[in-house]
Amino acid sequence: MNILIIEDEQPINHVIKAYMKKVGFTTFQAFNGKEGYDLFNSEQIDFILLDIMMPELDGISLLKKIRTTSNVPVIMLTALNDQQHILESFEHGADDYITKPFTGEEVIARTKAVIRRTTSGKLPDDSIRFGQLVINPAYHTVKVLKKELNLAPRDFSVLLFLAEHPNQIFSRDQLLDHIWGFDYEGSDRAVDLAIKRLRKALSSWPEHEGQIETVRGHGYLLKVEDRLL
Known part of the structure; x- marks a missing residue:
């Protein structure tokens, strides 16, 4: 499964990548919204971890663009623990959100939960x-x-x-x-x-x-x- 990590804080981006790699996911990294959108359009992406506050193109604006063409599962990453941004993310099609600071284990657990929920328990051919x-x-x-x-x-x-x-x-x-x-x-x-x-x-x-x-x-x-x- 290919996971796109769009997070402008490099240490956080790299930590998430390390945890995803540890459990066998293939990762792509972007450090701003525009770079993330370009990767989304050029690669076969199955799942997105998307920061809200980013330069060039913020996470919610990017989510809106993604949702015009794809239902790929998206978890929002945010340091803004307020209802306005959380509700806005859900209104535009986010599947879940994680508030910073978080642990790598939490990201893995929530990612797996969203995968189970969005795939309705269907098994892929490589089971x-x-x-x-x-x-x-x-x-x-x-x-x-x-x-x-x-x-x-x-x-x-x-x-x-x-x-x-x-x-x-x-x-x-x-x-x-x-x-x-x-x-x-x-x-x-x-x-x-x-x-x-x-x-x-x-x-x-x-x-x-x-x-x-x-x-x-x-x-x-x-x-x-x-x-x-």
């Missing part, structure tokens, strides 16, 4: 399904027995990686490189803890369909029944 386990990469959701699980972004990334390579063994170092990144300097115990949390979250997934297994001395794999591949 991964192993029996009662359904992983939706585009919308970052996981369901077991049709019930959505609440996974931390990193845990989701681990599960998605294993699901993209079913029945393949990966060592801790390989998982660290792929998920945490080559510059990660923490303990490899982070992998073990993520696997432990995932096993607990997936406890309702029927064992005859699959499970995360440990191969002593080698690593972990998502063991899936051949008939489900």
Whole structure:
């Protein structure tokens, strides 16, 4: 999913980008309204995070222009915690708003909530399904027995990686490189803890369909029944 971040404060823009990248979204950055509108017209954008107060073209004016041609989901970012700007944003088609200061986790959570709401629960073609386990990469959701699980972004990334390579063994170092990144300097115990949390979250997934297994001395794999591949 391609997310366009339109925010003139560079530190905030870069922090949002880092969090979005961490959970697997592709990002485009703009630092004023005009640049954002140009990117919106030149790229395939699926979601927009839009600051209200910006040079050249303010967020509400840009939202009006976008809504003349597209229903792409938009969350407004604002330091103006007053009803006038909030109501004006909704009147012109905003899907949600976030008031500064905010955390990266809040932005991710609200983005996912708007995605779920605006897609009406439909699964994209690239969903991964192993029996009662359904992983939706585009919308970052996981369901077991049709019930959505609440996974931390990193845990989701681990599960998605294993699901993209079913029945393949990966060592801790390989998982660290792929998920945490080559510059990660923490303990490899982070992998073990993520696997432990995932096993607990997936406890309702029927064992005859699959499970995360440990191969002593080698690593972990998502063991899936051949008939489900």
